[in-house]
Amino acid sequence: MKGKPNPHLYGVMAQFDNPxxxxxxxxxxxxxxxxxxxxxxxxxIEELWEAIGFKRTALPIIVLIGGIVGGLxxxxxxxxxxxxxxxxxxxxxxxxxxxxxxxITFECTVLVAAFSAVLGMLALNKLPQPYHPVFNAxxxxxxxRDSFFLVIESKDPKFDHDEAVxxxxxxxxxEVIDVEL
Amino acid sequence: xxERHDELHSSVHATxxxxxxxxxxxxxxxxxxxxxxxxxxxxxxxxxxAVSFALFQLMMLAITKLLFVGIxxxxxxxxxxxxxxxxxxxxxxxxxxxxxxxxxxxxLLRQKWRTSINRFAEAMTLFAVxxxxxxxxxxxxxxxxxxxxxxxxxxxxxxxxxRSPLMWDVFAVSTYATVSAVFWFVGLIxxxxxxxxxAKSKTFQMIYGMLAMGWRGSARHWHRYEMAYLLLAGLATxxxxxxxxxxxxxxxxxxxxxxxxxxxxxxxxxxxxxAGFAMVLLLTIPLRKLFGxxxxxxxxxxxxxxxxxLATGLIVFYxxxxxxxxxxxxxxxxxxxxxxxxxHGPYAVYYWALIFCNGLTPQLLxxxxxxxxxxxxxxxxxxxxxxxxxxxxxxxxxxxHRDYLxxxxxxxxxxxxxxxxxxxxxxxxxxxxFLFIRFLPMISIFEMRTILPxxxxxE
Numbered sequence: 001m002k003g004k005p006n007p008h009l010y011g012v013m014a015q016f017d018n019p020x021x022x023x024x025x026x027x028x029x030x031x032x033x034x035x036x037x038x039x040x041x042x043x044x045i046e047e048l049w050e051a052i053g054f055k056r057t058a059l060p061i062i063v064l065i066g067g068i069v070g071g072l073x074x075x076x077x078x079x080x081x082x083x084x085x086x087x088x089x090x091x092x093x094x095x096x097x098x099x100x101x102x103x104i105t106f107e108c109t110v111l112v113a114a115f116s117a118v119l120g121m122l123a124l125n126k127l128p129q130p131y132h133p134v135f136n137a138x139x140x141x142x143x144x145r146d147s148f149f150l151v152i153e154s155k156d157p158k159f160d161h162d163e164a165v166x167x168x169x170x171x172x173x174x175e176v177i178d179v180e181l
Numbered sequence: 182x183x184e185r186h187d188e189l190h191s192s193v194h195a196t197x198x199x200x201x202x203x204x205x206x207x208x209x210x211x212x213x214x215x216x217x218x219x220x221x222x223x224x225x226x227x228x229x230x231a232v233s234f235a236l237f238q239l240m241m242l243a244i245t246k247l248l249f250v251g252i253x254x255x256x257x258x259x260x261x262x263x264x265x266x267x268x269x270x271x272x273x274x275x276x277x278x279x280x281x282x283x284x285x286x287x288x289l290l291r292q293k294w295r296t297s298i299n300r301f302a303e304a305m306t307l308f309a310v311x312x313x314x315x316x317x318x319x320x321x322x323x324x325x326x327x328x329x330x331x332x333x334x335x336x337x338x339x340x341x342x343x344r345s346p347l348m349w350d351v352f353a354v355s356t357y358a359t360v361s362a363v364f365w366f367v368g369l370i371x372x373x374x375x376x377x378x379x380a381k382s383k384t385f386q387m388i389y390g391m392l393a394m395g396w397r398g399s400a401r402h403w404h405r406y407e408m409a410y411l412l413l414a415g416l417a418t419x420x421x422x423x424x425x426x427x428x429x430x431x432x433x434x435x436x437x438x439x440x441x442x443x444x445x446x447x448x449x450x451x452x453x454x455x456a457g458f459a460m461v462l463l464l465t466i467p468l469r470k471l472f473g474x475x476x477x478x479x480x481x482x483x484x485x486x487x488x489x490x491l492a493t494g495l496i497v498f499y500x501x502x503x504x505x506x507x508x509x510x511x512x513x514x515x516x517x518x519x520x521x522x523x524x525h526g527p528y529a530v531y532y533w534a535l536i537f538c539n540g541l542t543p544q545l546l547x548x549x550x551x552x553x554x555x556x557x558x559x560x561x562x563x564x565x566x567x568x569x570x571x572x573x574x575x576x577x578x579x580x581x582h583r584d585y586l587x588x589x590x591x592x593x594x595x596x597x598x599x600x601x602x603x604x605x606x607x608x609x610x611x612x613x614x615f616l617f618i619r620f621l622p623m624i625s626i627f628e629m630r631t632i633l634p635x636x637x638x639x640e
Contacts, residue, residue: 020639026400039400042206042375043630047638049404059408067416081332081340090344103349103427107356110420114360114413118367121409125402128394135397141378143398144371146206 066116074108201476240605279457280306439580538568
């Protein structure tokens, strides 16, 4: 029998005591066909994001584009200022004395690429985000200490509350709770 | 042979592990966050902060006077127009380099031991660069027009002179300061979340909560976070090498004997790392004692840092020898005179003190006994810091005071205001560090968790 869908439910959450249990559970959940799942841990666990089927991020491309924009921008800023807008003869050097422009071109490349990395990471992660439903879970403060969580979100096409709870219980978590929106 | 080597290797690792074996996720978190949140602030903190804050006031006084009367109050004049101001700039920025080396280069080299010192070393970088940045600005004569250094559309219709190393310096130092700051902040985000969840007072929950920006340790977030961190490390690595290279161009592009040398970039970079590690050790040795962090910052760290100091110290010493060799081998009378003058001229005592501090003293680090004795190590670090200051003194002052024409020879002695400014920046540096260790986790909590044995995922 299908349970009545609760519109205020974000998902169901299972709590684990160690990273191995969380990774194993995440893998089984993914294999059981759930796709809208997420793990929460106090430190990065490479196996975990692979287990929930999250493998690719656009971040390297964003940083590459940032670096190219910074490099070209840095060079042509100098070129435009020194060659086109206000050419001035310094010690008989050519207006476009490109080797002298390289250090600043390099610095601009790094600067824009670094900003792309930080802002890109925050934007893709949708941070800053002051409110998120998982913070409603009573034990969730431990996710930044020594506890590990797995969530099956209610937006998963396969999601059925009672079924999801029953499934998570089979993974031997410390406890399973509902997370309200 | 290989087996023996392995055995030897593992015995060193067993006696000096990267992290204390008794630690768990919980105890690491509690112990580091307690320094910020729970533990009573030690009385030595108040004393240290008060002293450094008082010295900081000396800097404020020196700057205030400077704004009124100009740089005539310093000892600089033709021919030595670059005095303590520039040498202190180079000294401070060099110190900063160790932080980036630890946080970026050692990360790329997968050196796990960096984990417990990187946060602290990055903070040191940031504060050292802040001191460094002040000097060239104060040296401008009209510091309130410092923004003229940046290319912005202005009513004069002119642009900066991009062919000058001094302009490169502006971009290098400001990029370095900015990238170091964001790298540091990104590293702090998960720890802000930890502090937010541990803090008892509403105010601190709010402050750390805002800084954490809603970090919740989601696996998707961690993945992008790790990627961003790795990319930042990859970007910071060439950046840090470029910064001191460009600082050395300030000299090497000039045609003064003693400055115009191709060896400057690598030897400046090595010197920066050398000075920086000396400062990291200088600060960590008392701090780990004061806050009981021996299981986080172990003897392994002390040995490794001492070895890096030894290696970079040897490169620096090689630089000194080559400077002397080039001077002699060039056959150029000005170059030959420059090196003769360094060794026998009016500032010879500075030169020989430099050789003692940076050439001879680090040789003690060959011995394991000395690397294991923290007091001796600490004293060596002070000697090295003084040595690096002397190095810049020798480069800046002795090169300028005897240039091509004997009619324009002169002497340089720093005025009381030069010293006030220098001592003042030391005070400012320490005041910032004291605030840092009181309000932010000085060891990266989340990275410490990753190197614990229980973090290993068993399949």
